[in-house]
Amino acid sequence: MYKKIYVPVDNSEHSHRASDIAVMLGKKFGATLVGSHVYAAQLHDYRFKQMESGLPDKYREEGRLDQQRQAHGSLIATGLKLISDSYLDVLERKCQEAELPFERKIFDGRHYRVLVEDIQRSDCDLVVMGALGMGAVKESLIGSVCERVVRRITTDALIVKSQSPVNGTGGAIVVAIDGSRRSFAGLKIALGLAKVFERSVEAVAVYDPYLHHSLFTEIVKVLSEQAAKVFRFAAQERLHEEIIDKGLAKIYQSHLECAANVAEEDGVDLKVKLLTGKAFEKVLHYVHETEPWLLVLGRCGMHSPEEEGDLGSNTENLLRLAPCHVYLCGQRFSPPVVKAEIFHGELQSKEAT
Numbered sequence: 001m002y003k004k005i006y007v008p009v010d011n012s013e014h015s016h017r018a019s020d021i022a023v024m025l026g027k028k029f030g031a032t033l034v035g036s037h038v039y040a041a042q043l044h045d046y047r048f049k050q051m052e053s054g055l056p057d058k059y060r061e062e063g064r065l066d067q068q069r070q071a072h073g074s075l076i077a078t079g080l081k082l083i084s085d086s087y088l089d090v091l092e093r094k095c096q097e098a099e100l101p102f103e104r105k106i107f108d109g110r111h112y113r114v115l116v117e118d119i120q121r122s123d124c125d126l127v128v129m130g131a132l133g134m135g136a137v138k139e140s141l142i143g144s145v146c147e148r149v150v151r152r153i154t155t156d157a158l159i160v161k162s163q164s165p166v167n168g169t170g171g172a173i174v175v176a177i178d179g180s181r182r183s184f185a186g187l188k189i190a191l192g193l194a195k196v197f198e199r200s201v202e203a204v205a206v207y208d209p210y211l212h213h214s215l216f217t218e219i220v221k222v223l224s225e226q227a228a229k230v231f232r233f234a235a236q237e238r239l240h241e242e243i244i245d246k247g248l249a250k251i252y253q254s255h256l257e258c259a260a261n262v263a264e265e266d267g268v269d270l271k272v273k274l275l276t277g278k279a280f281e282k283v284l285h286y287v288h289e290t291e292p293w294l295l296v297l298g299r300c301g302m303h304s305p306e307e308e309g310d311l312g313s314n315t316e317n318l319l320r321l322a323p324c325h326v327y328l329c330g331q332r333f334s335p336p337v338v339k340a341e342i343f344h345g346e347l348q349s350k351e352a353t
Contacts, residue, residue, distance in 0.1 A: 001192050002031045006124040006155075008115055009037050009087045016090075018160040021325075022128040028196045032101040034089040034124060038111045039080040062229075081106060119153050127153065131161040132327075136285025141320050150319070151311055153289050153300070154330045156189070171293030171324070172200040172271075176283050176314075177214045179255045181332035184300030187259050188333050190296045191266045199293055202260045202271040206279040207252040249274070249308035262335050280317040287322050298325040345346050 008021045009015045019035075023071045054300050088104045095102040107114045120321060129150075141158075150157050175190040177201050187203065194201045257274040263270035274349045275282040279301075287295055297319075301311035311319065311328070 001027070001189075002029045002125040004032045004122070004124040004126075006036065006119055006122060006127045007091060008093055008129050008149075009035055010133045011087050011090075011134065012130055012134045012136070014132045014160050017162070018128045018158075019091045021095060021158065021160060023091075023098050023100065025126070025170045025196065026095070026100045027098045031070045032103060033091070033095050034042060034122065035088045035300050036105040036107070036115065036118065037084040037087050038107045038114045039084050039110060039196045039236070040109070040111065043162045045097075048335055058079075060164075071168075072161045080108075100105060112145045112152075115145070115149050116152045119149070119155055124155060127155055127157040129157060129159055131159050138171045147319075150328055152309075154309055156330055158294075159319065159326045159328065161323065163175075165235070171291060172202060173201050173261075173294045173296060174202045174287065174290065175296040176279075176294040176298075177203050177252075177259050178279070178298070179203045179251070180298050180300075180302040180304075181334055182300065182329055183258070183302075184262070184335050185331035185333035186296040186298050186329035187262060187326065187330055188266075189331070190267050191232060191263055193294065193327075194268060195333070197293070200271070201263065201268055202273065202275060202290070202292070203256055203263075204275060204283060205252040205256050206275045206277060206282045207248040208278060208347045209248060210327070247285055249276075258337070260333050280314040280321075283314070283318060287318075292324050292326045294327055295331060299328050299330045 002025060005022050005026055008017055009019060012125070022033055025031065036335050068130065068203050085104075088106070101289060105118065127149075129146055131142045131146050132140050133145060136143060142161075146159060150159065154209065173190045173194050175183070177187060190201050190203075193199075246350045253274055256274060260270050260272055273286065283295075295318065298312070299316045301312070301314060304312055313326065319328070
């Protein structure tokens, strides 16, 4: 499933846990691990020069200032690289213990930009990255580097949000299904990871029967009498209440039936759940109630163009708010179609009334 796994490290607790998960995946699939660290020497040098004018007079004498510049330059040129090497040494030792091939990469530059450029150039199958870095505070949900990286890459990414042990007990793998090819590819990923981590898999789908009701309530406030006649407001509202909303339920139920068939073919027993409401909100509530270990999401959903590279709004909200690890799937998979039972004759009859 994976041949090369890319792991940005920064010595934070989330980074250490990401390394553990990456090593476990690498050992299972015989993958090469690529450890990467970016330090910001240019930024530190720029900041030091900005601070020179504010130094006490005794440090601003030309001889003393030259000494400070040289000392700081040495720290930047050598010290930060040594620190980066030390960070990567930790991951390399883990790879040696697991008998995994290891590559190390060290860069100087703007953290997220360098990581994005290197990931896009590489042939890695998966990025495993801590959600928070060394700069995290109590209120932090996701770090700026992590968020900027995952928004700009298309490679699958496993975002480590919990510091719980990799082999800890409890917690299923939950995959959100919306009928898109990315969500079904996420299902395949979830089924594969479930075997690696010996966890159960659950699929959840959400449809929103309330949106049209709220829209119609607002529309009726602004339509003129003439416009209401042209729009056939009453008939349109009946159509949505009696046919379209019920049809949505059948469509999303069929997505879950399709997911169950795919899981059965893979020899996995899949628990399914159909929910109603706003997609990200209901999935988030489900996550809080069931406390899964991992949530698998397509990078974007059913209504996004196939070439879409950014994150969908539901995915973005869940990436930020879900307390468990989050897997963002950019791959695509087209399963056998399970048709929803929508009665076209009844629909045509309702449209004619």
